[in-house]
Amino acid sequence: MGDGRSGLIAGHTLGMGTALMTDLYELTMLDAALQSGVASRRSCFEVFARRLPPGRGYGVVAGPGRLAALLADYRFEPQDLKYLAGLGRFSDELLEHLATFRFDGDAWSYREGDFYVPGSPVLRVDASFGAALLVETLVLSVLNHDCAVASAAARMHDAARQRHLIEMGGRRTHELAAVAAARAAWLVGFDATSNLLAGKQYGIPTAGTAAHAFTLAHHDEEAAFEAQMRAHGLETTLLIDTYDLRTGLERGLAAAKRLGGVPGAVRIDSGDLTKEVPRVRHWLDDAGAEATRIVVSGDLDEYRIDDLAELAVDGYGVGTQLVVGSGHATAGMVYKAVAVARHSGTFEPVVPVHKESEGKATRGGVVRPYRVLSDGFATAEVLVERDRPGPPDSRPLHVPLVRGGRAVYPYTLGQDRRFHQRVRAELPEPMRRLDGAPQFEAEVAADPDVT
Known part of the structure; x- marks a missing residue:
């Protein structure tokens, strides 16, 4: 059986790279960030869903195994750079930066097949601000599609x-x-x-x-x-x-x-x-x-x-x-900065950042997620400061995905398939109903201290 870790995407099949499968504003932001000096600052980004579709008590994580290989292979090919130069809107500094760019950050994710609730930090990216910007669209493309399909498919599997x-x-x-x-x-x-x-x-x-x-x-x-x-x-x-x-x-x-x-x-x-x-x-x-x-x-x-x-x-x-995700073709995942260093430097500490805009506010600070179990059923999802232990009767939810730009996701698709059945059995019965609703959301246990 295939191990499920290869990153199938159009570029791999058609002989193209994946770097241009992105939005223009990632490059315009990076161009300005290189000039202002922000691009080299340490940063942390998270992927999460603010809410679930109506009538659903949980979502299913799918795609990290594919994503790991895509991040490790993220680069701009010569034909990509020629196209970008021909647009006439980017600085030479940006084009030179992209010519040698490789994603060299770290990433952690929920294991494939695990479930998530509103606010679950399904993916965390630690990288320079410039590197983290470039991979946003690819990250969301993979996770929004795969999680939407897996979430619908799990409900169909229950119904069958x-x-x-x-x-x-x-x-x-x-x-x-x-x-x-x-x-x-x-x-x-x-x-x-x-x-x-x-x-x-x-x-x-x-x-x-x-x-x-x-x-x-x-x-x-x-x-x-x-x-x-x-x-x-x-x-x-x-x-x-x-x-x-x-x-x-x-x-x-x-x-x-x-x-x-x-x-x-x-x-x-x-x-x-x-x-x-x-x-x-x-x-x-x-x-x-x-x-x-x-x-x-x-x-x-x-x-x-x-x-x-x-x-x-x-x-x-x-x-x-x-x-089409049974009426919900996207999982509604977003990719948000939660911590950025105030100064450039390899070991400069990151500090929390957050949005306050109405309806789109975000939480700041670097956390680690844990699932609390009681009598074999999930009862809470707790986010703790990254250097503190999880609560009693809990299991950590993040597993390594990428380390120093190298794919390190440790599980095969077959292992994750078996893991999913165990995790789905941990769901409280009301969350598995076709007219269910989340019984809890991911909540911060304490104010993160990330300095």
Whole structure:
């Protein structure tokens, strides 16, 4: 199985760097910061979500393993510098700085698969102010996408109640976002993906059989089903609703009988599934095909999956709603400075900084997060001064991500997948409900003393 630590992104696939996957103002700020001397000051930035979407009690962290490799490989290629010079708006000092730039800071993050609540410092970056500026957009791009998908996928996994889940959203999003989405879904418990690049990149099991076009291309349904089963065996899944559901099922059973058995599974991709699933199960049982499984698909989200929980569904194919975060395509993460040195110098101490703007105020100071547990359930998330121990009955939440510009995230995707199931079991039941709400927020235990 793939270790999940490689940083798949468009630049890596298309032969480009990642540095220009950023916003113009990162470079305009850096240009001015180099001239004012602020760029070299020590700084600390945090990534957090101010709130969760309505009806959600928690979010799921996904993406740090990808991000570590991207930060370690962050650089401006010669063609990038040529483009920037051609804009005619940057100083020679900035262009010379970017020509040799490598991210050499440190970063810590919540472990992939852990949950977060409002205010959780999901990522912390310690670097020069100039270096921290440059990576902001990349950091937020990865975390906002991957956390949004993982958060929705975890709710779908709960609603599915241990039934088979296939991620199949590749045709509903950007071609490389689809690979990251498959990774995030696998992290929280999905069983397979239809995306072959995700299978290759991360070792995720792949699944898929045929579309309606395959049936339409044959003389009739029965011929299509027989061809599919001759190629892939009786265990393949037949898509039976191209024309009429019952007729399609009967033709699939007839084709399978000629080959000596029954289909492994049938898929329903349309109609009112709450009505169609019981009918198909009844028809299968009457035909002696009790072993044939039923798989459903068609714009499923956690609510529709939950509606089907008491029916004879054996598996779900989820696409559109998964890759768009089930209505919340971004996790709402922000990247904010919490401490900056007042003077330049390698060991100059940082001091807290914070915003006071209405609705967007931030907390200042460097902290470390801990999760407090009682009887096996999470009861609080406490932020303590960075040099102080955590509270009793707690576990630290930050793990190393990057050290001195080198990727050091210590876990594989498979390890994080198992970790997520343990962590989700720590959630209080009200937080796991589909109409849940956070039971606590990340709170500072004491005023940080960072000098």
